[in-house]
Amino acid sequence: MSPEPLTAERILEATEEVLRRHGPGKATVVDVARALGVSHGSVYRHFGTKAALREAVTKRWLDRTADELRHIAGRREQSADGVLRAWLAALFAAKRQKAGGDPELFATYEVLLDGSSGVVAAHLADLVGQLTVIVEAGVARGEFTAVPGGAAATAEALFHATSRFHDPAHAPEWSRPGIGDAFEATVELLVRGLTATAGREPGRSRGH
Amino acid sequence: MSPEPLTAERILEATEEVLRRHGPGKATVVDVARALGVSHGSVYRHFGTKAALREAVTKRWLDRTADELRHIAGRREQSADGVLRAWLAALFAAKRQKAGGDPELFATYEVLLDGSSGVVAAHLADLVGQLTVIVEAGVARGEFTAVPGGAAATAEALFHATSRFHDPAHAPEWSRPGIGDAFEATVELLVRGLTATAGREPGRSRGH
DNA sequence: CAGATGACATTTATCAATTTCTGTCAGCCG
DNA sequence: CGGCTGACAGAAATTGATAAATGTCATCTG
Incomplete structure (x- = not known):
């Protein structure tokens, strides 16, 4: 069910997409994880905090x-x-x-x-x-x-x-x-x- | 109980004082009226709206x-x-x-x-x-x-x-x-x- | 055993009930 | 009669209970 390895780059792309869809206020890291088909814990492996993810994007x-x-x-x-x-x-x-x-x-x-x-x-x-x-x-x-x-x-x-x-x-x-x-x-x-x-x-x- | 006539100028001074005390978020026109010893209806005689009062000040x-x-x-x-x-x-x-x-x-x-x-x-x-x-x-x-x-x-x-x-x-x-x-x-x-x-x-x- | 999971504690947001504020106006007072 | 009052309706802010999100970690899986 995971076609490609979960990389920081893929997470950033998904985050951009989620932000475009939901806006900054309602975009959660659970949303990002769901868009990637993984659990939100996996996202936290690459970006220790939501703020870090937002800064990276x-x-x-x-x-x-x-x-x-x-x-x-x-x-x-x-x-x-x-x-x-x-x-x-x-x-x-x-x-x-x-x-x-x-x-x-x-x-x-x-x-x-x-x-x-x-x-x-x-x-x-x-x-x-x-x-x-x-x-x-x-x-x-x-x-x-x-x-x-x-x-x-x-x-x-x-x-x-x-x-x-x-x-x-x-x-x-x-x-x-x-x-x-x-x-x-x-x-x-x-x-x-x-x-x-x-x-x-x-x-x-x-x-x- | 009203030593001086209620003038726009006096209201503006009182408003400045109330703003200095309470800050912009908690300064109400009732506060301004109380500081002047009048009812808030009197303030509305001189400034038709709270926005007008704020703009004037x-x-x-x-x-x-x-x-x-x-x-x-x-x-x-x-x-x-x-x-x-x-x-x-x-x-x-x-x-x-x-x-x-x-x-x-x-x-x-x-x-x-x-x-x-x-x-x-x-x-x-x-x-x-x-x-x-x-x-x-x-x-x-x-x-x-x-x-x-x-x-x-x-x-x-x-x-x-x-x-x-x-x-x-x-x-x-x-x-x-x-x-x-x-x-x-x-x-x-x-x-x-x-x-x-x-x-x-x-x-x-x-x-x- | 590297990498992912999902249950969990804690923080943060949401929503409806309640209070407070704004703006109006009929009547009072000097 | 001009200026002020205070009761009132509607709008906006506050509160407190409820729900959702963040971040951690012991456990599982390939």
């Missing part, structure tokens, strides 16, 4: 996006400006697609996200790391000027400055009409800031 | 910050760069102070905020309006270059790009050690983008 979901972006960040044949724009656009597009394509599943993962802070932190660190690579490449070419604090601080600033276009908390805005223009405007402003002439005095005039 | 709270900032936005004796930096720093400082000074009360208003979407929208529009004034002044002086879309679109981009430092959703991060540097880095990047040489080609190189 969340990680998988996040990694899919991160891997998609990684190869853009690695491009060297293009101007840093172009790579940065492409990467940010791809990030926005990926998130928008996930939110717009299957809203219920997206809502499910939104719930899962704030139960797996460690996984999310790692994901965000990964993305900021990719941005850091892009910024460093741009600085090396003399195209970009990093802010005081270096490429890592610059990447973090870029990431947070664009959070309206990738943070799930802002997902409701992504279907608004002017959002594409707002994205363009923000990216334009940030790219201008990065490509500002290096020799110029950064302007540290204090506020009051 | 929320508006008061938000307006305090907005008014503080308004006079900074109006400064003309200073460089636009300086005004912008001062305004953003004041916004961040005000929010940080509210969140750090009385965390429980801040949490209370956080709950209130997502029950009064209209009031919040108006508040955000007000702040973006102030930023627009600053950007317009900078453009008029030849200090700033707006992004395609004009001063309003630029102001909106600035506002969203700095949301990590004023959106209550990010309040937990405001007590982290490096947050001041992160703020400086972000503002630096944005100001550079605004003050970028007007003659330069904005760089519309497409991603892929």
Whole structure:
């Protein structure tokens, strides 16, 4: 009655399916076990806790996006400006697609996200790391000027400055009409800031 | 037994006090009435609904910050760069102070905020309006270059790009050690983008 | 004996009964 | 007569008893 061996991978697939069917609130590990035709005790052999199972399935979901972006960040044949724009656009597009394509599943993962802070932190660190690579490449070419604090601080600033276009908390805005223009405007402003002439005095005039 | 006439203002003060005492979940309009020594029917004479009362008290709270900032936005004796930096720093400082000074009360208003979407929208529009004034002044002086879309679109981009430092959703991060540097880095990047040489080609190189 | 099972204790969710709160309004009071 | 009251109906929150889920582990099975 067990055609294939019970592997972590199969459990994760079944979990995704159960989550898609029942939603985050009503998906139990008994449901997952039933979908696989095994007892729930067997699931606990692979994932010691329900939270661990949810985190694993969340990680998988996040990694899919991160891997998609990684190869853009690695491009060297293009101007840093172009790579940065492409990467940010791809990030926005990926998130928008996930939110717009299957809203219920997206809502499910939104719930899962704030139960797996460690996984999310790692994901965000990964993305900021990719941005850091892009910024460093741009600085090396003399195209970009990093802010005081270096490429890592610059990447973090870029990431947070664009959070309206990738943070799930802002997902409701992504279907608004002017959002594409707002994205363009923000990216334009940030790219201008990065490509500002290096020799110029950064302007540290204090506020009051 | 009624020393002063029952005015909307007195009700709002009592409501703030009750909210501070009981928190948003357990603050009832009967509590507010009792604090004022009147029946709850009298409160309903001034605020037709509990939601209206909560919105009014929320508006008061938000307006305090907005008014503080308004006079900074109006400064003309200073460089636009300086005004912008001062305004953003004041916004961040005000929010940080509210969140750090009385965390429980801040949490209370956080709950209130997502029950009064209209009031919040108006508040955000007000702040973006102030930023627009600053950007317009900078453009008029030849200090700033707006992004395609004009001063309003630029102001909106600035506002969203700095949301990590004023959106209550990010309040937990405001007590982290490096947050001041992160703020400086972000503002630096944005100001550079605004003050970028007007003659330069904005760089519309497409991603892929 | 590696891997799965299902009975079990403990925690967490569900549901209906009961209480409390919101919002209205006819009447009271100064 | 303008402003306040308090009894009331319907809506929402609380409670406590019941059911279901999580996580453990001695036992079984191939």
